[in-house]
Amino acid sequence: MSGGILFWPPAASHHAEQVDLLIGSFGAMTWLLTLPVFVLMAWFTIRYRRSRDVNRDHAPTRNLWVELGWSIIPFILTLGFYVWATMLFLDIYRPPADAVPIHVVAKQWMWKFQHPDGAREINALHVPAGRPVKLIMTSEDVIHSFYVPALRVKQDLVPGRYTSLWFDAEKPGRYPLRCAEFCGTDHSVMGGMLIVMPPQDYAAWLARNRDGGTDGTLAQAGARLFRDLGCSGCHGAASTVKAPPLGGIFGRPVALSSGDTLIADDQYLSDSILLPNKQVVAGYDPIMPTYGNVLRPEQVNALVAYLKSTRASKDSP
Amino acid sequence: MTDEPRFEHPPEEAATSYLADGYSLRSWFLTTDHKRIALLYLVSITFFFLVGAGAAALIRLDLLTPQGDLLSNDGYNRAFSIHGIVMVWFFLIPAIPNVLGNFLVPIMIGARDLAFPRLNLLSWYIYILSGLLTLYVVVGGGVDTGWTFYTPLSSVYANGAVVATIVAVFISGFSTILTGLNFIVTIHKLRAPGMTWSRLPLFIWSHYAVSIIFVLATPVLAITLLLVAAERLIGIGVFDPRLGGDPLLFQHLFWFYSHPAVYIMVLPALGVVSELITAAAHKRIFGYWFVAFASIAIAVIGFMVWGHHMFVSGQSVYASAVFSFLSIAVAVPSAIKVYNWTVTLYKADIAIDAPLLFALGFIGLFVAGGLTGLMLAMLAIDVHVTDTYFVVAHFHYIMVGGSVTAFFGGLHFWWPKITGRLYNETLARIAAILILIGFNITFFPQFMLGYEGMPRRYHVYPPEFQVLHVISSMGAALLAIGYAMPAVYLIWSLLPGGRRAPANPWGASGLEWTTSSPPPQHNFIGQPVVVRQPYDYPLAHPVSRDDG
Amino acid sequence: MAEEERFAPFADAARARDADRLGMLIFLASEIMLFGGIFAAALALRLEHGPDYAAAAGHLKLWLGTANTAILLTSSLMAALAALCAAASGPGRMPYSGTTLRILPPSWRCMALIAL
Numbered sequence: 018m019s020g021g022i023l024f025w026p027p028a029a030s031h032h033a034e035q036v037d038l039l040i041g042s043f044g045a046m047t048w049l050l051t052l053p054v055f056v057l058m059a060w061f062t063i064r065y066r067r068s069r070d071v072n073r074d075h076a077p078t079r080n081l082w083v084e085l086g087w088s089i090i091p092f093i094l095t096l097g098f099y100v101w102a103t104m105l106f107l108d109i110y111r112p113p114a115d116a117v118p119i120h121v122v123a124k125q126w127m128w129k130f131q132h133p134d135g136a137r138e139i140n141a142l143h144v145p146a147g148r149p150v151k152l153i154m155t156s157e158d159v160i161h162s163f164y165v166p167a168l169r170v171k172q173d174l175v176p177g178r179y180t181s182l183w184f185d186a187e188k189p190g191r192y193p194l195r196c197a198e199f200c201g202t203d204h205s206v207m208g209g210m211l212i213v214m215p216p217q218d219y220a221a222w223l224a225r226n227r228d229g230g231t232d233g234t235l236a237q238a239g240a241r242l243f244r245d246l247g248c249s250g251c252h253g254a255a256s257t258v259k260a261p262p263l264g265g266i267f268g269r270p271v272a273l274s275s276g277d278t279l280i281a282d283d284q285y286l287s288d289s290i291l292l293p294n295k296q297v298v299a300g301y302d303p304i305m306p307t308y309g310n311v312l313r314p315e316q317v318n319a320l321v322a323y324l325k326s327t328r329a330s331k332d333s334p
Numbered sequence: 335m336t337d338e339p340r341f342e343h344p345p346e347e348a349a350t351s352y353l354a355d356g357y358s359l360r361s362w363f364l365t366t367d368h369k370r371i372a373l374l375y376l377v378s379i380t381f382f383f384l385v386g387a388g389a390a391a392l393i394r395l396d397l398l399t400p401q402g403d404l405l406s407n408d409g410y411n412r413a414f415s416i417h418g419i420v421m422v423w424f425f426l427i428p429a430i431p432n433v434l435g436n437f438l439v440p441i442m443i444g445a446r447d448l449a450f451p452r453l454n455l456l457s458w459y460i461y462i463l464s465g466l467l468t469l470y471v472v473v474g475g476g477v478d479t480g481w482t483f484y485t486p487l488s489s490v491y492a493n494g495a496v497v498a499t500i501v502a503v504f505i506s507g508f509s510t511i512l513t514g515l516n517f518i519v520t521i522h523k524l525r526a527p528g529m530t531w532s533r534l535p536l537f538i539w540s541h542y543a544v545s546i547i548f549v550l551a552t553p554v555l556a557i558t559l560l561l562v563a564a565e566r567l568i569g570i571g572v573f574d575p576r577l578g579g580d581p582l583l584f585q586h587l588f589w590f591y592s593h594p595a596v597y598i599m600v601l602p603a604l605g606v607v608s609e610l611i612t613a614a615a616h617k618r619i620f621g622y623w624f625v626a627f628a629s630i631a632i633a634v635i636g637f638m639v640w641g642h643h644m645f646v647s648g649q650s651v652y653a654s655a656v657f658s659f660l661s662i663a664v665a666v667p668s669a670i671k672v673y674n675w676t677v678t679l680y681k682a683d684i685a686i687d688a689p690l691l692f693a694l695g696f697i698g699l700f701v702a703g704g705l706t707g708l709m710l711a712m713l714a715i716d717v718h719v720t721d722t723y724f725v726v727a728h729f730h731y732i733m734v735g736g737s738v739t740a741f742f743g744g745l746h747f748w749w750p751k752i753t754g755r756l757y758n759e760t761l762a763r764i765a766a767i768l769i770l771i772g773f774n775i776t777f778f779p780q781f782m783l784g785y786e787g788m789p790r791r792y793h794v795y796p797p798e799f800q801v802l803h804v805i806s807s808m809g810a811a812l813l814a815i816g817y818a819m820p821a822v823y824l825i826w827s828l829l830p831g832g833r834r835a836p837a838n839p840w841g842a843s844g845l846e847w848t849t850s851s852p853p854p855q856h857n858f859i860g861q862p863v864v865v866r867q868p869y870d871y872p873l874a875h876p877v878s879r880d881d882g
Numbered sequence: 883m884a885e886e887e888r889f890a891p892f893a894d895a896a897r898a899r900d901a902d903r904l905g906m907l908i909f910l911a912s913e914i915m916l917f918g919g920i921f922a923a924a925l926a927l928r929l930e931h932g933p934d935y936a937a938a939a940g941h942l943k944l945w946l947g948t949a950n951t952a953i954l955l956t957s958s959l960m961a962a963l964a965a966l967c968a969a970a971s972g973p974g975r976m977p978y979s980g981t982t983l984r985i986l987p988p989s990w991r992c993m994a995l996i997a998l
Contacts, residue, residue: 047705061679076681106713159487166787169718173647177575180648197721197789202407205794294934447891515908523901553916
């Protein structure tokens with residue numbers, strides 16, 4: 018294990034250090050409030066045991082102010098920590114705009130990673146030190162959970178949905194990655210490694226591994242899939258089938274047949290491919306077939322990455 | 335043992351004890367006497383405790399080495415699943431309410447039985463039926479979904495006897511619901527003259543609170559598990575996303591029951607401890623109404639915190655913030671009880687016997703479990719430690735360090751009343767201390783393992799964690815010895831030469847101590863009338879006897 | 883003493899009826915939670931998949947649903963009538979007696995109603 022106190026995991030990011038500080042100080046406060054209780058209990062038990070002849074007159078049986086005091090004061094003190102903990106928590110879900118997006122797909126019993134420039138990894142994830150990384154995650158089968166103890170972050174991967182978290186690993190090193198949601202037979206051995214590299218090493222690694230062989234970037238792989246699966250047959254400008262245009266759709270508002278409007282995000286695009294009748298665009302018929310039986314989540318990721326890269330009208334597929 | 339109340343009818347002339355009222359199998363298996371049903375439950379839950387403990391032994395043995403070489407991956411998954419399922423539904427949930435509650439609720443309020451005695455017997459038979467089905471599952475190879483049955487693992491991908499297990503748990507739920515119904519009606523409608531709500535023992539208040547949870551939460555589990563079985567058997571897409579279902583829907587429904595379920599497991603224990611403390615201290619509880627209403631508050635707020643099991647599940651962060659706040663709020667009533675018990679000991683008249691040792695041990699371990707629960711309620715901390723051994727340690731501190739300890743304390747305290755015999759006090763004190771030491775050695779290292787990043791439900795782990803696992807397993811062995819001791823000396827006390835108990839060996843207040851040990855068939859001779867406060871120490875005949 | 887035993891553990895018939903009513907209300911509360919759970923699940927799926935849900939509803943068979951509802955309602959009516967019949971038929975009811983269970987059959991007429 019690299020560094021750190023004995024029996025304490027290494028802290029690889031600023032967030033991790035904050036979490037350690039939080040639990041340390043909260044632990045200290047609870048000890049301060051609890052120790053007197055234990056001491057008093059022990060003292061009373063010894064002092065007032067039956068064989069002893071001590072003054073037992075006027076033993077109290079009720080006191081409203083004392084009751085209110087020891088109910089409300091610890092509660093308010095704890096709320097202070099609640100605010101701190103909640104703010105730290107919300108942080109995990111607010112990635113900076115320049116975070117590198119990496120797709121994660123978990124399946125029984127392995128981790129698959131897709132870098133935006135096409136690099137693909139299994140069970141090992143290389144990231145640059147000191148740069149924010151955002152993970153966009155889903156599962157191919159059951160619920161898994163992405164957990165890197167050194168970063169003090171964890172997020173479940175749910176089939177049929179995208180979940181995400183971001184981190185900024187400052188200290189280069191190799192940190193274990195573990196699945197933290199029981200997922201069947203090989204749950205215990207579904208491990209991996211997060212490899213945080215200093216910027217130069219990372220650049221070198223990227224140069225060696227980009228393009229995933231011949232697929233090109235993730236978006237380019239998606240463009241190829243879009244062609245090969247015949248998506249432009251309906252969604253292309255020259256199509257006779259009435260289907261919503263997809264150029265530049267990511268981040269734009271979409272009016273649904275139910276009357277609601279939503280902003281097209283990863284989840285919406287993925288649902289539209291796998292469960293097209295879940296949310297139908299206003300003015301269109303629910304005739305798109307599902308591609309859930311022919312596409313793996315990694316392929317859906319590629320398609321979504323491609324759609325994200327398109328612009329309205331000019332690059333219309 | 336300072337105060338012996340006078341009896342108008344000395345015990346020797348009293349009506350037959352309930353134990354002597356018929357010796358046939360029929361008189362036991364078709365009994366409607368709540369006291370006999372309590373003993374039927376005692377034997378059954380002890381049996382299931384052994385089954386669950388056997389699974390625990392397999393787990394701790396396998397975890398001695400990092401390679402997971404005792405059990406296969408699948409075998410280990412089945413071991414911890416059976417451990418959880420059996421311990422939660424067939425031991426912890428019925429233990430205090432169906433053994434001590436069944437026996438004491440009518441007697442403590444001055445009634446001759448529960449409101450629906452035949453329903454009480456039915457509850458036991460339903461429990462046995464579901465238990466037999468569970469045994470069938472265990473013998474047949476077990477189930478591998480964890481006691482939490484998360485979808486779509488349980489509804490689509492798992493290979494074990496999922497549906498059979500679900501049916502067993504479904505059936506056991508009705509035993510619980512009927513028990514809760516029985517307790518609520520009994521407490522409302524069968525209190526003796528003068529037993530107003532302000533004179534109820536705190537044991538009754540906590541059983542009333544737990545019965546509310548029994549009745550309102552258990553049905554939700556029943557229907558949720560039925561939906562899982564339906565998806566597994568006929569493929570309706572409730573939780574399977576490939577069919578448009580939502581895996582998180584299961585978690586919401588499951589935890590809506592299972593969080594109140596953990597309060598089911600701890601509320602009766604809190605009630606027992608209030609009785610143990612006041613009896614050992616020979617002193618009225620400090621803040622009676624605060625302690626009584628704290629039980630109700632725990633039951634009510636306990637229904638509003640289920641989302642704290644789902645902070646990293648993909649649930650909305652704003653929902654998580656609300657659940658976190660409420661989870662902190664639910665700790666307040668528990669803290670109130672602990673403070674009140676402490677002040678009760680001030681200027682008290684304390685006898686340090688085994689029941690008090692169990693009660694004090696409970697308080698220490700329950701507080702440790704509760705504070706780590708508060709840590710888990712803190713969002714940013716939970717993200718790191720959820721689904722790790724930190725959570726495992728937390729809930730074992732509450733359920734084992736708390737509930738099981740309180741169950742043993744109550745069993746010792748009321749043993750003379752239930753059986754009419756006295757157990758060996760020296761051995762009991764040794765057992766209590768052994769249990770408390772063994773428990774801490776077993777579970778404290780698990781907090782450390784959790785923070786270091788050891789996930790739950792793993793039997794293959796990094797070698798650097800082995801030291802802590804070995805310590806934990808050694809503690810478990812000590813704990814097992816500690817639990818085995820009461821089995822020996824309690825049964826020993828039942829043998830022909832055992833010492834007989836007087837009506838009130840502890841000099842404690844409460845209606846149960848005014849009747850003989852063991853009580854007669856209808857609990858009292860004549861109709862008890864209550865004229866004084868509960869815990870009315872120093873003892874001077876807190877009830878008058880109406881022989882009319 | 884026989885009267886006392888008849889409604890034991892209650893002192894008289896009025897108290898026993900009172901307790902029975904409370905017991906039934908509590909049982910109904912638990913049943914509400916039971917069906918509440920399934921309605922909650924159905925509602926969640928309905929909200930998540932509006933158009934699909936509406937489309938699926940179009941596949942339901944009206945005649946089957948109507949027949950099912952009719953059977954449910956009339957069977958509840960029959961059960962209520964059977965209970966009234968049993969109450970009215972006097973001896974032959976199931977009294978509670980002592981500490982062991984004794985099972986006595988209700989009259990055959992009422993049994994027929996229950997079977998219906």
